[in-house]
Amino acid sequence: MKKIVLLLFISIFYQSAFAQKDGYWDKDRATTKEVIVSARDRIVVKTDDFPVGTTELIYRITLLDDNQQLAGSLVSVLKSIPDPTGISQGSAGAVFLLSKISGDDKCRYAVFPSDELASDYQKTGNMNKACLSQETPVSRDAKRLSIDKSICLQANAGNLWFGLESTNWMMKQKIVLEVVPWVDAKLSRGWALENRKIIINQCKTSALASKMVNSDDFCICLEEKIQKQYKFQEFQRLLPMERTKAYKDFGNSCINESGVSKGVYDDLRAQASNFAKKGDYANAIAQYARIVNEGKATALDYNAIGLSYILTKQYGKAIKFLKEGEELDGAELLLKLNLAHAYLLNDEYRSAKNIYKEYKSQNVTSSLSWVQKAKQDFIIFRKAGLSSADFDRVLKMMER
Numbered sequence: 199m200k201k202i203v204l205l206l207f208i209s210i211f212y213q214s215a216f217a218q219k220d221g222y223w224d225k226d227r228a229t230t231k232e233v234i235v236s237a238r239d240r241i242v243v244k245t246d247d248f249p250v251g252t253t254e255l256i257y258r259i260t261l262l263d264d265n266q267q268l269a270g271s272l273v274s275v276l277k278s279i280p281d282p283t284g285i286s287q288g289s290a291g292a293v294f295l296l297s298k299i300s301g302d303d304k305c306r307y308a309v310f311p312s313d314e315l316a317s318d319y320q321k322t323g324n325m326n327k328a329c330l331s332q333e334t335p336v337s338r339d340a341k342r343l344s345i346d347k348s349i350c351l352q353a354n355a356g357n358l359w360f361g362l363e364s365t366n367w368m369m370k371q372k373i374v375l376e377v378v379p380w381v382d383a384k385l386s387r388g389w390a391l392e393n394r395k396i397i398i399n400q401c402k403t404s405a406l407a408s409k410m411v412n413s414d415d416f417c418i419c420l421e422e423k424i425q426k427q428y429k430f431q432e433f434q435r436l437l438p439m440e441r442t443k444a445y446k447d448f449g450n451s452c453i454n455e456s457g458v459s460k461g462v463y464d465d466l467r468a469q470a471s472n473f474a475k476k477g478d479y480a481n482a483i484a485q486y487a488r489i490v491n492e493g494k495a496t497a498l499d500y501n502a503i504g505l506s507y508i509l510t511k512q513y514g515k516a517i518k519f520l521k522e523g524e525e526l527d528g529a530e531l532l533l534k535l536n537l538a539h540a541y542l543l544n545d546e547y548r549s550a551k552n553i554y555k556e557y558k559s560q561n562v563t564s565s566l567s568w569v570q571k572a573k574q575d576f577i578i579f580r581k582a583g584l585s586s587a588d589f590d591r592v593l594k595m596m597e598r
Contacts, residue, residue, distance in 0.1 A: 221281065221382045224249050225273040229377040235305070235364040237371075240323060242316045243360045245377045250431075251386030252379040254282040255351070257360075258340040260374045261303040272340075272376035282342060282380050303371045304335035306363045309350050316359035323363065335365045388430030397421045406449055410465040419452035420445070463494050470502065479506040490519070497527035504536050509582055513544035531562040535571060539579070547588055551595065558596040569596050 229245040248255070258272045308328035310316040315327045325331040329350035332339060345351040350358055364371045401407055401417035410416060424433060424444065436444065453462055470485035486503035489495045495503075500523025507516035520537040527533070534553055541550035554572070562571045576589045 220384065221251075221253070221380055221386075223273070223276045223279075224252075224379050224381045225276075227379060228273050229375065230271065230273075232372065232374045233362070235362055235371045235373055237364055237366050237368055240320050240361060240363045242310075242320050243362065243375050244313070244316075245358050245360070248356055248379045249381050249386065250388050251381045251383070252345075252351070253382045253385060254342065254344040254380040255377055256282070256340065256342045256380075257375065257377040259305070259307060259336070259338065259360075259362075260376075261305060261337045262372045262374060263303070266372075268374060272378055276378055282344065302337065303369075304337045304365050305371060305373060306335055306365060307332050307339075308361045310359040310361060311350055313359060316361055319361045325361075328361070387425065389425050390430075393430045394421055394425070397424055401445070401449075404445065404449070406453075406462075410462060412461070412465060415461050416449075416452055419455065420448050423448040423451060463489055467499070467502075474502070474506060479510045482506045483510070495523075495526075497523045497530045497533055499523070500526065501530065501533040501536055504533070504540065508536065508540055508543065508579075509584070511543075511584065513540050516540040517544065531557055531560060531568065532571075535562060535568065535575070539575060542586055542588055542592065543579075543584060550588075550592070554592050554596055569593070572596065 227246060227249050231243055233241060233243055235241055256272070256276065260268060262268070306325075308319060308325040308331040310319060310327070311329050319325065319328065325333065329348065330341070330343070343350050358377070360375055362373055362375075398417050398421055401420050402413060407413035407416060427444075427448075428436075433441070433444070466485045466489055470482045473479070473482035473485065483503055483506045486495070486499055486506070489499050490503065500519050504516045504520035504523065507513070507519065517537065517540045520533055520540060523530070523533050524537065534557060538550045538553035541547075541553070557568050559568070561567050573593065576593070579585070579589075
C-alpha cells in the first residue's frame with residue numbers, strides 16, 4: 199500500500215513538473231503601489247514597465263483601513279504557484295489572502311491599455327473604453343490576464359493603467375495595487391512572432407534564398423541560429439555591416455547542414471532542369487556551375503552541364519566537364535555517351551568511335567539501349583541545328 203501511495207505521489211509530482219510553463223513570475227519588476235483616494239474621487243495608477251516576453255499577469259487590489267497591513271505580498275503568495283495555470287487550478291484562493299483585518303471600504307475600478315483612455319476615464323468616469331472593468335464596488339479583487347484571452351495585454355504589453363474610484367462619500371481610502379507579470383522564457387529574448395517574421399522576410403529577399411525554389415527550410419534554419427545567438431534587441435542594435443556578416447555566416451552554416459544543403463542543391467538542379475527544358479541553356483549551365491563550384495556535384499550533374507555545353511556548341515567545355523564527371527563515376531553510361539557525342543561534334547571522330555564501339559551492346563538505363571539513346575540524341579542535335587556527317591556513319595558502325 200505504501201508503495202502504491204509513493205508511486206502515485208511521484209506520478210503527480212512529475213505531471214505537475216512537466217506541465218509547468220517555461221517562464222517565471224518576475225518579482226523584480228512587479229508593481230506594488232499604495233495610494234490614497236479622496237472621498238468620491240478617481241485616480242489613475244500606471245504599472246511599472248512590463249518586461250519583454252510578458253504573456254500573462256495577475257493583479258490584486260486591496261482596500262485597507264488606516265492601520266491595516268497586508269498579510270503577505272502578492273509576490274510571496276505566487277512563490278507557491280509554479281505557473282499561471284495554477285491560478286485557475288485550485289491555487290487561486292491564495293491570492294485572496296489580502297489583509298489581517300477586512301475593512302468595509304469599497305471601490306470601483308477599470309483597466310486601460312493607454313494613458314489617453316485612462317485620462318479620459320479620470321475626467322468623465324466613463325468605463326466604456328476600458329479593456330476590463332469592475333462596476334460593482336469591491337473591497338478586494340484579484341484576476342489573471344493572459345495575452346491569449348485578454349484584450350488588455352493584446353492591446354499593449356508595455357504597461358497598463360488602473361483607474362480607481364472611491365465609493366466612500368465621507369472618508370479617504372487606502373488602496374494597494376499589486377501587479378506581477380509572468381515572463382515567457384523564450385519570448386523574453388524578444389523573438390515575438392512579428393520579430394521572427396522580420397528575419398524570415400529579410401532572408402527570403404537574400405541573393406541565396408532567391409535562387410531556391412523553396413527557401414523555407416533555409417530561412418527557418420537561419421532564423422533559429424540568430425535567435426540562439428542574439429536577443430532581438432541586441433540583433434537590431436548591430437551595425438548594418440555586422441548584421442550582413444551574421445546573415446552570411448549563419449547562412450553558410452545552414453547550407454553546410456546536411457538537410458538544408460540537400461534541399462538547396464536539389465532546388466538548383468530543379469531550376470537548371472526547367473531552364474534546359476525551355477531551351478535556356480545559359481541559365482541551366484549557371485545553376486549547374488554553382489553546384490560544381492561548391493563541390494556538391496554528382497556524376498549526373500556533370501553529365502547535365504556537359505549536355506548543355508554540347509547544345510550551345512561549346513564542345514571543349516563539354517569534354518572538360520564530362521571527363522571530370524567520369525572520374526566520379528566511371529560506370530555512368532549516359533555520361534560516357536555524351537562524352538562520345540562531344541568528341542564527335544568537335545571533329546574528334548577516332549576518340550568518339552572508340553567510346554561508341556565499346557559500349558554499343560549495353561543499356562544506358564534498365565529499359566533503354568545505348569544505340570537507341572544515341573539515335574534519340576542525334577535527332578535532338580539535328581533539331582537544335584547541330585549536324586555531323588558522321589551521325590549515320592556512327593549508327594551503322596554500332597549496328598554491325
